[in-house]
Amino acid sequence: MPETRRLLSRIGTSDPERLEDYRRTGGYGALAMTVERGAEWVLPELDASGLWGRGGAAFPTGRKWRAVAGTPGRRRVVCNADESEPGTFNNRVLMEGDPFAVIEAMTIAGLTVGSEDGLIYVRGEYALAAERLQHAITQAERAGLLGSDVAGSGRTFRISVFRGAGAYICGEETALFNSVEGRRGEPRNKPPFPTQVGLFGDPTLINNVETLCNVPMILTEGAASFRRYGTDRSAGTKLFCVTGHVERPGVYEVPFGIPLGELLALAGGVWRGRRLQAVLCGGAAGTFLGPDRLGLPLTIEDLAVVGGTLGSGAVIVLDETARLWDVVLRVARFFQEESCGQCVPCRVGTQRQFEIVARLAAGRARGDDAALLREIGAAMTDASICGLGQTAAGAVLSALALEGGASA
Numbered sequence: 001m002p003e004t005r006r007l008l009s010r011i012g013t014s015d016p017e018r019l020e021d022y023r024r025t026g027g028y029g030a031l032a033m034t035v036e037r038g039a040e041w042v043l044p045e046l047d048a049s050g051l052w053g054r055g056g057a058a059f060p061t062g063r064k065w066r067a068v069a070g071t072p073g074r075r076r077v078v079c080n081a082d083e084s085e086p087g088t089f090n091n092r093v094l095m096e097g098d099p100f101a102v103i104e105a106m107t108i109a110g111l112t113v114g115s116e117d118g119l120i121y122v123r124g125e126y127a128l129a130a131e132r133l134q135h136a137i138t139q140a141e142r143a144g145l146l147g148s149d150v151a152g153s154g155r156t157f158r159i160s161v162f163r164g165a166g167a168y169i170c171g172e173e174t175a176l177f178n179s180v181e182g183r184r185g186e187p188r189n190k191p192p193f194p195t196q197v198g199l200f201g202d203p204t205l206i207n208n209v210e211t212l213c214n215v216p217m218i219l220t221e222g223a224a225s226f227r228r229y230g231t232d233r234s235a236g237t238k239l240f241c242v243t244g245h246v247e248r249p250g251v252y253e254v255p256f257g258i259p260l261g262e263l264l265a266l267a268g269g270v271w272r273g274r275r276l277q278a279v280l281c282g283g284a285a286g287t288f289l290g291p292d293r294l295g296l297p298l299t300i301e302d303l304a305v306v307g308g309t310l311g312s313g314a315v316i317v318l319d320e321t322a323r324l325w326d327v328v329l330r331v332a333r334f335f336q337e338e339s340c341g342q343c344v345p346c347r348v349g350t351q352r353q354f355e356i357v358a359r360l361a362a363g364r365a366r367g368d369d370a371a372l373l374r375e376i377g378a379a380m381t382d383a384s385i386c387g388l389g390q391t392a393a394g395a396v397l398s399a400l401a402l403e404g405g406a407s408a
Helices: 019-024 029-037 039-049 061-069 090-097 099-113 127-142 173-180 209-221 260-266 300-305 324-338 344-361 369-383 387-391 394-403
Strands: 076-081 117-122 158-163 204-208 237-244 250-255 276-281 287-289 314-319
Touching (some): 029 209, 076 099, 090 099, 090 237, 099 117, 099 209, 117 127, 117 173, 173 204, 204 209, 237 260, 250 260, 276 394, 324 344, 344 369, 344 387
Antiparallel strands (some): 237 250, 276 314
């Protein structure tokens, strides 16, 4: 199956710093349709498209937009561009290569849910992405596509860029809000949910970059066209970041449902003719899949059957020469360092998990280490406040299953 370039159609073919190039390829057509037809047209189209959040949680996008639109008070729109999941850089490619698409999508969101305030929270390390987004905002304002009279609608919508400081936890939406508000980046208890009480206490719509960039395409082509790709449950295309031991690492756009093996083939397969050992699907918060899973369709529903997750689209390939438990040790150390420490299950669990994995990687496994890892993993998954702790054991426990026990 060849790559299906829809979200990536402008990458490398138009100048990301020129508004004229974006408009020449159909850009801002969706905003014009939104101004003309209103929220009562946008929301049903999003519902019918089956679009769900591409950041890992897979929440229906239309339902989230409706929840904010139906909540009284001042409303806000936030783009979560704090892309910190190891092995993931699809949002970076979109922000650097097609920044006007992000701005148009946020503007559509603002008009649809009744917000005048938009904010893009960009990972601190993404200097070029932040620069190009700010440049796109400035050009859109000069063209009357942002500001006090958006596209002649009489409506106000403005966007600002906020730079993060490299904290993985701030990719969690409520920790992101705390960061913007000048507080410690720690997750909040839910409920209330962001659609009710979000940034500065206001109802807030928050989506990641890839999710938002699907919206203009859905509105201009129609929900039925969007659903021609993918499966009934996992509609559309997905950006996968294929890295590790492959011939051509990079971002690949394919319809949901493509088998894992076909995605790896697009990246040239395992490099140097070596044998595949495992694939870490979903980044550090994901799960290891063995060579027997190459036929697995990449969808939410199929990954769930095997206890896996698509996450934000990271696919990290390990060949036969890799030491699996050295990789697992790096994952365990990552979560131990990135835990914000607010809740005990995550603060203590990630530390204990790291200590046990260190023994396994060093070949000093104890008889009860496997059982302890499973117990710690269950406690973190069930009792942690946010997704960091809830997914911190995924890669570790799947590596145990792949190895058939506790030995490294």
